[in-house]
Amino acid sequence: xxxxxxxxxxxxxxxxxxxxxxxxxxxxxxxxxxxxxxxxxxxxxxxxxxxxxxxxxxxxxxxxxxxxxxxxxxxxxxxxxxxxxxxxxxxxxxxxxxxxxxxxxxxxxxxxxxxxxxxxxxxxxxxxxxxxxxxxxxxxxxxxxxxxxxxxxxxxxxxxxxxxxxxxxxxxxxxxxxxxxxxxxxxxxxxxxxxxxxxxxxxxxxxxxxxxxxxxxxxxxxxxxxxxxxxxxxxxxxxxxxxxxxxxxxxxxxxxxxxxxxxxxxxxxxxxxxxxxxxxxxxxxxxxxxxxxxxxxxxxxxxxxxxxxxxxxxxxxxxxxxxxxxxxxxxxxxxxxxxxxxxxxxxxxxxxxxxxxxxxxxxxxxxxxxxxxxxxxxxxxxxxxxxxxxxxxxxxxxxxxxxxxxxxxxxxxxxxxxxxxxxxxxxxxxxxxxxxxxxxxxxxxxxxxxxxxxxxxxxxxxxxxxxxxxxxxxxxxxxxxxxxxxxxxxxxxxxxxxxxxxxxxxxxxxxxxxxxxxxxxxxxxxxxxxxxxxxxxxxxxxxxxxxxxxxxxxxxxxxxxxxxxxxxxxxxxxxxxxxxxxxxxxxxxxxxxxxxxxxxxxxxxxxxxxxxxxxxxxxxxxxxxxxxxxxxxxxxxxxxxxxxxxxxxxxxxxxxxxxxxxxxxxxxxxxxxxxxxxxxxxxxxxxxxxxxxxxxxxxxxxxxxxxxxxxxxxxxxxxxxxxxxxxxxxxxxxxxxxxxxxxxxxxxxxxxxxxxxxxxxxxxxxxxxxxxxxxxxxxxxxxxxxxxxxxxxxxxxxxxxxxxxxxxxxxxxxxxxxxxxxxxxxxxxxxxxxxxxxxxxxxxxxxxxxxxxxxxxxxxxxxxxxxxxxxxxxxxxxxxxxxxxxxxxxxxxxxxxxxxxx
Numbered sequence: 001x002x003x004x005x006x007x008x009x010x011x012x013x014x015x016x017x018x019x020x021x022x023x024x025x026x027x028x029x030x031x032x033x034x035x036x037x038x039x040x041x042x043x044x045x046x047x048x049x050x051x052x053x054x055x056x057x058x059x060x061x062x063x064x065x066x067x068x069x070x071x072x073x074x075x076x077x078x079x080x081x082x083x084x085x086x087x088x089x090x091x092x093x094x095x096x097x098x099x100x101x102x103x104x105x106x107x108x109x110x111x112x113x114x115x116x117x118x119x120x121x122x123x124x125x126x127x128x129x130x131x132x133x134x135x136x137x138x139x140x141x142x143x144x145x146x147x148x149x150x151x152x153x154x155x156x157x158x159x160x161x162x163x164x165x166x167x168x169x170x171x172x173x174x175x176x177x178x179x180x181x182x183x184x185x186x187x188x189x190x191x192x193x194x195x196x197x198x199x200x201x202x203x204x205x206x207x208x209x210x211x212x213x214x215x216x217x218x219x220x221x222x223x224x225x226x227x228x229x230x231x232x233x234x235x236x237x238x239x240x241x242x243x244x245x246x247x248x249x250x251x252x253x254x255x256x257x258x259x260x261x262x263x264x265x266x267x268x269x270x271x272x273x274x275x276x277x278x279x280x281x282x283x284x285x286x287x288x289x290x291x292x293x294x295x296x297x298x299x300x301x302x303x304x305x306x307x308x309x310x311x312x313x314x315x316x317x318x319x320x321x322x323x324x325x326x327x328x329x330x331x332x333x334x335x336x337x338x339x340x341x342x343x344x345x346x347x348x349x350x351x352x353x354x355x356x357x358x359x360x361x362x363x364x365x366x367x368x369x370x371x372x373x374x375x376x377x378x379x380x381x382x383x384x385x386x387x388x389x390x391x392x393x394x395x396x397x398x399x400x401x402x403x404x405x406x407x408x409x410x411x412x413x414x415x416x417x418x419x420x421x422x423x424x425x426x427x428x429x430x431x432x433x434x435x436x437x438x439x440x441x442x443x444x445x446x447x448x449x450x451x452x453x454x455x456x457x458x459x460x461x462x463x464x465x466x467x468x469x470x471x472x473x474x475x476x477x478x479x480x481x482x483x484x485x486x487x488x489x490x491x492x493x494x495x496x497x498x499x500x501x502x503x504x505x506x507x508x509x510x511x512x513x514x515x516x517x518x519x520x521x522x523x524x525x526x527x528x529x530x531x532x533x534x535x536x537x538x539x540x541x542x543x544x545x546x547x548x549x550x551x552x553x554x555x556x557x558x559x560x561x562x563x564x565x566x567x568x569x570x571x572x573x574x575x576x577x578x579x580x581x582x583x584x585x586x587x588x589x590x591x592x593x594x595x596x597x598x599x600x601x602x603x604x605x606x607x608x609x610x611x612x613x614x615x616x617x618x619x620x621x622x623x624x625x626x627x628x629x630x631x632x633x634x635x636x637x638x639x640x641x642x643x644x645x646x647x648x649x650x651x652x653x654x655x656x657x658x659x660x661x662x663x664x665x666x667x668x669x670x671x672x673x674x675x676x677x678x679x680x681x682x683x684x685x686x687x688x689x690x691x692x693x694x695x696x697x698x699x700x701x702x703x704x705x706x707x708x709x710x711x712x713x714x715x716x717x718x719x720x721x722x723x724x725x726x727x728x729x730x731x732x733x734x735x736x737x738x739x740x741x742x743x744x745x746x747x748x749x750x751x752x753x754x755x756x757x758x759x760x761x762x763x764x765x766x767x768x769x770x771x772x773x774x775x776x777x778x779x780x781x782x783x784x785x786x787x788x789x790x791x792x793x794x795x796x797x798x799x800x801x802x803x804x805x806x807x808x809x810x811x812x813x814x815x816x817x818x819x820x821x822x823x824x825x826x827x828x829x830x831x832x833x834x835x836x837x838x839x840x841x842x843x844x845x846x847x848x849x850x851x852x853x854x855x856x857x858x859x860x861x862x863x864x865x866x867x868x869x870x871x872x873x874x875x876x877x878x879x880x881x882x883x884x885x886x887x888x889x890x891x892x893x894x895x896x897x898x899x900x901x902x
Contacts, residue, residue: 007047007077011086012036024097033090034101041105044078044112051075051115060185061133061178068123075116082109118165125159125166136182142210145186146217152179153221157228161235173240176222183218184248187211188305191256197294205263212256215249222246252305258317262297265324266290272331272364282334289327293320328363335364386416406458410451417447475530475563489534532581533559536588543677544594547664555587590663597660604649604656605685627702627716632728650686657682657747671746679747703855705798705862709808712798712862725787740765794857797850801862804843807869812876820880826888829881833874840870 012032024030051071056063081087094102132152139145156176159166166172191211196204222245226238269290273283296316302309399408477489533555537545545552558580626634657679658670665672703714703721714721740749741764752761819832843866850857 007074007081009040009043009078009081009087010036011090024093030093030097030099033094034099036090037094037099037105038101040082041101041108044108047074047078048108048112048115056178059178060137060182061129061175062137064175064178065123065126065130065133068119068126072116072119072123075112075119078112079116121163122165125163128159129155133179133182136179136186139186142186142190142207142214145183145214146210149183149214149217149221153225157225160229160238161232167236169240172238173244176240177244180218180245180249183214184252184305187215187252187256188303191259191305193259193300193304194298196259197262197298201263201266205260205267208256208259208263212253212260215253215256218249219246248307251307251310255304255313258313259297262293262320265320266293268364269324269327269331272335286327286330286334289323293323296320331364332367335367386419389416406454409454413447413450413454417444475559477560477563532584532588536584536591539591539595543681544591547675547678548591548594549674551587551590551664555583558583593663594660597656597663601653601656601682604652607645607649627704632724651749653682653686654742654747654749669746670748671743673745676745679742679745682747683742702858704858704860705801707808707862707865710805712801714794714798714857721787721791726784790855794855797857801866804839804866807839807866807873812873816873816876816880819877823884826881826885829877832877833881836870836874836877840867840874843867843870 012035014029014032051074054067054071056067058066091102129152132148132155135144135148136152139148156172160172161167166175191208196208222238229235230237270287273287296319300316302312304313393412397409397412399405399412403411537552540548558576654670657675658668660678661670661672661675662668665674703716705712705714716724740751742748743750750764752763754761824832843863846859846863846866848858848860848863850859
């Protein structure tokens with residue numbers, strides 16, 4: 001950059017306000033003005049030479065703009081100063097005096113004007129290119145640079161055609177050379193060979209290809225614009241030095257192309273090793289070798305984009321190509337082996353199609369195309385194999401467990417047909433399959449004929465057997481007596497041999513065959529009406545059967561009609577089945593609603609069971625853990641809040657049972673006699689859930705450890721802790737008084753009763769039943785013992801702190817006076833103080849709390865007390881050290897003063 005002094009023209013301190021004639025008559029004045037102009041001429045000449053000798057400060061195109069911007073600014077500053085009134089007055093006086101120096105000065109000014117116009121014109125054109133230069137130098141990505149190059153080349157063409165100065169090789173070639181340098185530099189910075197293979201492969205490959213396009217676009221855009229200029233026949237052609245413009249960019253484009261081939265090879269190899277091949281040891285070894293292909297590029301020690309290292313780069317690329325050629329051969333061998341391990345032609349053909357769809361190595365693709373004939377041969381062998389199986393087993397085909405012979409044989413034949421179909425489907429679009437397809441169709445037709453023969457033979461035989469069974473009743477009933485149920489089991493009345501007909505019918509219908517109506521009715525009775533009846537009856541417990549007796553009787557009444565009145569010749573079989581299914585559906589709907597009500601009751605009982613009667617908010621930090629009494633108070637508050645939901649759910653249970661009564665009997669009394677056992681069942685479950693709810697865990701509470709010399713004790717003490725906790729547990733159990741019992745044989749809450757010997761009315765609740773529960777008593781006893789053991793464990797822990805007892809058992813004043821009376825040295829004092837400081841430090845390192853199951857033992861008061869005791873020992877001992885230390889200090893001062901004096 002230029003300085004202000006370089007372009008500032010010095011004006012002499014002369015009074016130029018006088019008229020020209022007056023100034024001409026002053027010799028000294030004229031002499032001073034001539035010296036001033038000569039100095040200006042010298043300064044301007046120096047600045048012009050300096051600017052003409054300057055070169056752009058950098059290899060990029062922006063340096064060219066900076067150079068011409070500075071030159072234009074310097075020349076403009078000089079020109080503007082020469083236009084000032086003072087300068088013009090000086091020129092007027094010297095011109096009138098016909099001074100010789102003015103002629104030479106005017107020549108210099110003309111030269112300045114010429115260079116000023118040139119700089120201004122150049123910077124005006126270069127400013128139109130500045131945006132493009134900025135994109136080249138600081139573009140966010142190569143895509144932006146690709147978009148910039150055509151526009152930049154067009155702007156260069158316009159400047160070449162219009163500019164008066166950038167219209168020659170001497171000016172344009174250096175500028176374009178700088179542009180080429182900037183492009184190459186951006187590529188070199190964006191493509192770091194040693195690290196690019198560690199990045200995301202897809203993104204890195206895209207960036208390399210974009211960099212190659214940038215370098216190629218630079219050259220192609222140049223020649224495209226050169227061709228357009230030649231067609232105009234109005235301006236000079238672009239006959240620039242191509243080595244200067246494209247030698248480096250061409251080489252860097254070839255390096256990017258090499259890198260792109262490396263990425264392509266890696267991608268193709270990874271495509272080859274798909275899920276069908278990965279996992280094999282040999283595949284893993286090949287993949288390892290493929291991944292190691294990038295190591296020479298990551299370890300390169302020279303700049304691959306440097307033309308001087310072209311030979312070294314070619315060696316690396318040649319080694320890479322030799323290696324991938326070797327891997328190609330090994331992959332082909334492995335692919336051959338993989339095809340040999342595929343037992344079915346369809347799988348092999350599917351694998352072949354996958355390979356053809358993916359982008360893989362050319363050599364591997366060519367080899368895969370030759371595999372088709374092998375697959376076709378394998379397909380023909382598979383069809384022949386199926387034909388052999390059919391011929392060998394068609395008289396006695398393999399059946400699954402409980403599968404009937406006819407339906408099983410048809411299912412077996414269809415399985416063989418599916419195998420042929422599954423095999424042939426992938427090949428249908430292949431022209432070479434036309435000859436082999438006929439063999440498959442012949443085999444399929446043979447299997448279809450086998451199915452038809454089997455079915456028609458069964459149909460003829462079945463219709464003959466069924467005629468002898470037409471006179472039997474539809475159903476038989478067998479009474480089952482149990483403790484509290486009188487149930488009936490129904491079965492379809494058919495001979496044992498008819499079971500096979502039913503089984504065949506079920507399977508054949510599933511296979512899509514038509515079966516005789518009589519056989520279908522037998523199967524329908526067995527599979528729908530009878531099984532559904534037994535299924536719904538099996539879901540009912542004893543109380544529900546008693547409660548639903550009228551509804552069950554209505555269903556069985558219809559079933560009895562099939563046992564006594566209908567035989568297989570009757571015309572009303574279908575009506576009987578339909579009516580039975582209708583009655584059964586109605587009964588199933590009722591049972592479903594009752595079971596839904598019971599599920600809702602169970603969910604409410606679950607909420608009662610989950611209620612925590614010993615609940616209190618968990619403290620956020622150790623400082624929030626409450627004391628024992630506060631702990632019990634919080635439990636009582638939480639219990640009051642907790643009981644709101646269980647009481648509400650308990651009340652809802654009675655409403656749900658009344659809802660069930662309405663479904664069955666159409667009444668809502670809550671005291672139906674037929675439902676007395678049902679009421680008792682749910683009341684017992686309520687008692688059971690109360691027992692479960694009361695077997696909860698006790699939350700944490702806090703007690704303090706304090707020093708009460710000569711002992712370390714807890715506050716409150718162990719006995720008080722024990723009795724407070726036991727009282728809390730007792731209150732928890734007594735909360736069941738809030739749940740009144742139902743009146744006998746109903747689900748209605750019993751109102752308060754007058755009891756002999758009691759003045760007030762008494763609520764009959766679950767408390768008396770809960771107290772009798774042995775598991776609850778056992779839990780209460782175990783809790784009591786656990787609390788005792790926990791308190792003993794806590795006292796044992798507090799006893800471990802007695803190793804600090806010297807701090808409070810000994811009298812520190814007497815001990816320290818005895819020590820001081822021995823007139824110990826400072827070193828002995830220091831040793832004693834260090835001992836006490838270590839004790840204090842050890843106390844400070846002790847834990848501030850101890851969580852012992854449900855007790856949070858706060859040790860903060862104890863630690864603070866011991867720390868204060870240790871500090872008091874240190875202060876006391878220090879006071880005895882103070883007096884002898886002062887005396888020693890004064891003696892020392894006297895000795896120092898004597899030494900100074902002498």
